Amino acid sequence: xxxxxxxxxxxxxxxxxxxxxxxxxxxxxxxxxxxxxxxxxxxxxxxxxxxxxxxxxxxxxxxxxxxxxxxxxxxxxxxxxxxxxxxxxxxxxxxxxxxxxxxxxxxxxxxxxxxxxxxxxxxxxxxxxxxxxxxxxxxxxxxxxxxxxxxxxxxxxxxxxxxxxxxxxxxxxxxxxxxxxxxxxxxxxxxxxxxxxxxxxxxxxxxxxxxxxxxxxxxxxxxxxxxxxxxxxxxxxxxxxxxxxxxxxxxxxxxxxxxxxxxxxxxxxxxxxxxxxxxxxxxxxxxxxxxxxxxxxxxxxxxxxxxxxxxxxxxxxxxxxxxxxxxxxxxxxxxxxxxxxxxxxxxxxxxxxxxxxxxxxxxxxxxxxxxxxxxxxxxxxxxxxxxxxxxxxxxxxxxxxxxxxxxxxxxxxxxxxxxxxxxxxxxxxxxxxxxxxxxxxxxxxxxxxxxxxxxxxxxxxxxxxxxxx
Amino acid sequence: xxxxxxxxxxxxxxxxxxxxxxxxxxxxxxxxxxxxxxxxxxxxxxxxxxxxxxxxxxxxxxxxxxxxxxxxxxxxxxxxxxxxxxxxxxxxxxxxxxxxxxxxxxxxxxxxxxxxxxxxxxxxxxxxxxxxxxxxxxxxxxxxxxxxxxxxxxxxxxxxxxxxxxxxxxxxxxxxxxxxxxxxxxxxxxxxxxxxxxxx
Numbered sequence: 220x221x222x223x224x225x226x227x228x229x230x231x232x233x234x235x236x237x238x239x240x241x242x243x244x245x246x247x248x249x250x251x252x253x254x255x256x257x258x259x260x261x262x263x264x265x266x267x268x269x270x271x272x273x274x275x276x277x278x279x280x281x282x283x284x285x286x287x288x289x290x291x292x293x294x295x296x297x298x299x300x301x302x303x304x305x306x307x308x309x310x311x312x313x314x315x316x317x318x319x320x321x322x323x324x325x326x327x328x329x330x331x332x333x334x335x336x337x338x339x340x341x342x343x344x345x346x347x348x349x350x351x352x353x354x355x356x357x358x359x360x361x362x363x364x365x366x367x368x369x370x371x372x373x374x375x376x377x378x379x380x381x382x383x384x385x386x387x388x389x390x391x392x393x394x395x396x397x398x399x400x401x402x403x404x405x406x407x408x409x410x411x412x413x414x415x416x417x418x419x420x421x422x423x424x425x426x427x428x429x430x431x432x433x434x435x436x437x438x439x440x441x442x443x444x445x446x447x448x449x450x451x452x453x454x455x456x457x458x459x460x461x462x463x464x465x466x467x468x469x470x471x472x473x474x475x476x477x478x479x480x481x482x483x484x485x486x487x488x489x490x491x492x493x494x495x496x497x498x499x500x501x502x503x504x505x506x507x508x509x510x511x512x513x514x515x516x517x518x519x520x521x522x523x524x525x526x527x528x529x530x531x532x533x534x535x536x537x538x539x540x541x542x543x544x545x546x547x548x549x550x551x552x553x554x555x556x557x558x559x560x561x562x563x564x565x566x567x568x569x570x571x572x573x574x575x576x577x578x579x580x581x582x583x584x585x586x587x588x589x590x591x592x593x594x595x596x597x598x599x600x601x602x603x604x605x606x607x608x609x610x611x612x613x614x615x616x617x618x619x620x621x622x623x624x625x626x627x628x629x630x631x632x633x634x635x636x637x638x639x640x641x642x643x644x645x646x647x648x649x650x651x652x653x654x655x656x657x658x659x660x661x662x663x664x665x666x667x668x669x670x671x672x673x674x675x676x677x678x679x680x681x682x683x684x685x686x687x688x
Numbered sequence: 689x690x691x692x693x694x695x696x697x698x699x700x701x702x703x704x705x706x707x708x709x710x711x712x713x714x715x716x717x718x719x720x721x722x723x724x725x726x727x728x729x730x731x732x733x734x735x736x737x738x739x740x741x742x743x744x745x746x747x748x749x750x751x752x753x754x755x756x757x758x759x760x761x762x763x764x765x766x767x768x769x770x771x772x773x774x775x776x777x778x779x780x781x782x783x784x785x786x787x788x789x790x791x792x793x794x795x796x797x798x799x800x801x802x803x804x805x806x807x808x809x810x811x812x813x814x815x816x817x818x819x820x821x822x823x824x825x826x827x828x829x830x831x832x833x834x835x836x837x838x839x840x841x842x843x844x845x846x847x848x849x850x851x852x853x854x855x856x857x858x859x860x861x862x863x864x865x866x867x868x869x870x871x872x873x874x875x876x877x878x879x880x881x882x883x884x885x886x887x888x
Contacts, residue, residue: 235878236871242853244871246878248888256771258721269865273879284719301719308721342887352770352794366794368772369723370801370864378868380875384851416706417764420793450767452793473886481887516706537705537762544704634769636715643738655710655768657733 224388224490225455226423229363233346235380245383248345249362250277250375251331252318254284254309255636256350260373261312272379274317278340281306281323282330283351284636287599287626294323302637316376329602329628332356332570336440337604339469343458343485348375353570353652355446359439360466361458361488363423366447386452387497389422390490393430395505400685402580403438404572404650404669406430407445408510409502412520419451422498425490426456430504436465437574444571445652448517457489509685511557512654512667514545519654521557523672523684529553548656549664550644558682560666564647565596565677566659567670568626569633572650573601577670578609581650582617584674584688590622591680597624597639599631623677635659648676689803691861694832695784697757700747701821705762709774709795712766718773726773727780748781752826760787760817765806766795775802785831787838789814800854801864805833807848816840833859 223231236244252260257279264271271277284302294310297303306323313320321327327334332353335341343361348354350372357364367381375381391410411418424446426439434442439456446454463482466472473481508522521527530546530553533539546553551560567573567581578600590596598618600606606628609615615625632639633651641647641663650673654665668676675688717729735746742749748756759778765788766774775798778786785805799806809817820827820840830839833855837845857864868875882888 236874238853240851240853242851244868244874246875246882248882255718259723259772262721262723267863267865272875299719305719305721344887350770350772352768366770368770368775368794368798368801370772370798374865374868377865378872378875379879380868382864382868416767417790417792420764420790447768450764450792477886484885484887540703541705634710634715636718653708653710653768655708657714658710661714661733661738 221491222493222495224494224496225361225425225457225488226363226386226388228488229344229346230385232344241384243383243385244380245346247348247375247379247381248276249340249347251335251340251347251349251354252277252279252372253331253351254281254305256369257312257372258305258308259369260376261316263373264376269377271316271318271376275319276379277318277376278335278338279309279313279318279320280328280331280334281309283630283634285323285629286637287629287631287639290323290627299637326603326607329605330570330573330630332444333574333601333605336360337469337602339466339472342466342472343462344488348381352447353444355452355454356440356444356570358443358446358454359436359456360462361455361485363453363455365452386423387421389419389424389451389498390496391424391426392428392499392501393426393504394428394501395430395503397430397433397504397507400509400671401504401507402669402671403434403441405507405510406502406504407442408512408517408520408667409507411445411449411517412510413500413502414449416448416516416518417450419446419449422451424449424451424454426454431456432459435576436461437576440574441571445517448652458485509669509672511672511682513549513551513557514542515548515654515656516545517652517654517667519545523557523682525557527551527553527555527557558684561646561681562594562648562676563645564641565594565673566599566632566647566649566651567597567673568599568601568631569651570601570630571652572670573599573605575605575608577650578605578614581670581674582614584671585621585623585678586617588621588678590677593680594677596622596677597626599626600628602628632659648673648682689861689863692784692803692805692833692858694830694834695757696828696830697784698753698755698826699758699760699817699821699829700753700756701818702747702759702761703818706764706767707761708768709766709771710768712774713771713777718771723776724780726777727782730777730781752824755782755826757782758785758787758829758831759783760814760821763789765791767792770794772798775799775804779804787814787817800858803858803861805831805858807838809846809848813846
């Protein structure tokens with residue numbers, strides 16, 4: 220096959236059936252489930268008397284709703300009754316249908332998009348789905364990975380396939396040498412700022428170019444994670460030596476001769492040099508400033524040296540109204556400098572930015588300093604393994620000495636389903652992925668930034684340019 | 689799933705772009721392990737104050753729109769989280785159809801699985817329907833899925849597109865899993881071959 224993209228190749232390799240009308244059946248290699256979007260799927264199976272087709276291709280871990288403090292008593296000691304029932308329901312469903320479940324007290328427990336790669340459950344060339352839109356994270360390994368709804372979770376459990384239509388191809392070229400202070404998060408925000416939150420709708424994004432090759436696996440996960448914020452179901456990066464290095468000896472990765480043949484196959488997973496993309500943009504990482512969101516959509520991106528936009532200068536009526544609403548919600552004045560915005564909370568965590576490199580970057584900024592008196596700051600590691608690694612490196616001490624809280628792993632204040640949430644009007648510098656109205660708590664105000672920028676804001680009490688810090 | 693037939697319903701205007709699924713159903717209602725009952729929580733933080741009282745200005749709290757079955761909204765409706773609780777909440781409130789210039793992909797798919805028809809129309813057509821909806825007095829639109837038309841109060845028919853297979857499934861109320869299981873032999877054959885590969 221020539222002229223084909225990486226997405227085309229993975230798609231073709233999973234095609235079970237193709238109807239004349241373009242509706243296809245795609246084989247699903249790996250399925251991740253969690254407590255929030257799976258209970259109704261299992262209930263559906265029970266009601267129709269269906270079984271899980273291949274239990275070994277699904278892996279369960281609770282993350283969304285799990286407490287990040289006081290876990291010693293186990294699941295039965297979770298105070299919030301509804302949360303406890305949801306987590307217990309996941310355990311019971313997994314036991315009933317024979318699905319491997321990583322429990323809350325297991326060191327490997329974490330955010331599903333952190334745990335999957337750590338386990339080596341995520342690998343190049345596979346199709347991976349999960350009832351969570353940030354499943355796009357796994358595209359960092361050259362896997363076709365995307366979020367699905369609960370009906371589709373049930374469909375995958377029952378049939379190990381998904382009904383799909385093929386998306387179009389969109390290449391995001393990121394060129395130039397990214398300076399040290401420009402992280403994968405800044406690149407992700409730059410892409411979303413450029414194409415908008417609907418710019419990727421109907422496409423699979425492939426990130427390519429020297430600045431992508433230069434990213435670590437963790438950086439690639441951060442970037443692919445936010446593909447959904449550009450409207451794309453999936454983001455992809457062709458696997459390379461860094462990918463193989465990351466996966467080698469992971470618990471579920473192939474071993475011995477199987478490993479060698481896997482690598483030989485993985486090396487073929489790249490877009491042809493003459494592949495045709497339906498859409499293409501180029502971003503120069505060398506010229507990017509550190510970025511911050513000012514509004515209630517991830518596309519509301521500005522430079523740390525910029526000013527909050529003025530709705531009066533926007534011609535498009537729908538955009539102007541949306542901007543006015545966002546400024547009122549965020550409690551900001553048109554044209555105010557970003558660095559003058561004072562914050563109350565800092566959240567370092569989420570499937571976007573809770574891995575060891577993220578914590579190291581934040582710790583480097585806060586080391587020997589104190590969190591501003593006006594700020595309540597917390598770090599929520601992405602998994603038990605990340606937490607352990609950080610503690611072995613002494614990062615927990617760095618954060619605690621500076622005045623941060625050091626929590627147990629979970630989704631936490633990224634979506635604020637558990638007790639970790641903003642109070643009304645509280646303003647947060649967050650390393651998560653969504654700044655929607657109410658996302659981190661009713662009337663809470665979220666600004667998306669990289670871990671180093673969040674850490675610097677925690678110290679100063681307002682946004683600062685990490686380059687001057 | 690309930691069969692989708694021609695119906696007439698009150699249309700409610702939600703004149704906003706980028707309506708996300710966190711707005712449609714905030715996370716505190718995601719702790720349920722059931723599909724039903726979420727209609728009481730649809731658009732919760734726009735619809736109710738923290739003390740539970742109604743915010744009078746919000747469209748679904750206005751007398752003309754309390755029985756709405758059709759929602760007309762701005763660009764990129766349903767963006768964000770994959771939560772199927774969003775279409776469950778809309779359906780449980782009574783919505784059977786959402787009209788917007790564009791939809792986010794996962795939400796769009798989720799609608800069809802629940803008997804909700806998402807209709808994407810050019811902005812100019814959406815503007816007409818938005819204006820009808822804002823007219824108040826419980827403006828009624830007629831949605832004809834078979835003929836793929838929306839009829840306005842003035843009698844004008846607006847044509848819309850829909851994937852023929854999805855249309856068929858909605859009209860017949862077909863269960864996706866049941867349809868796929870008819871292809872079990874193909875899945876068996878594909879899987880047997882794929883399981884031989886070292887990297888799968």
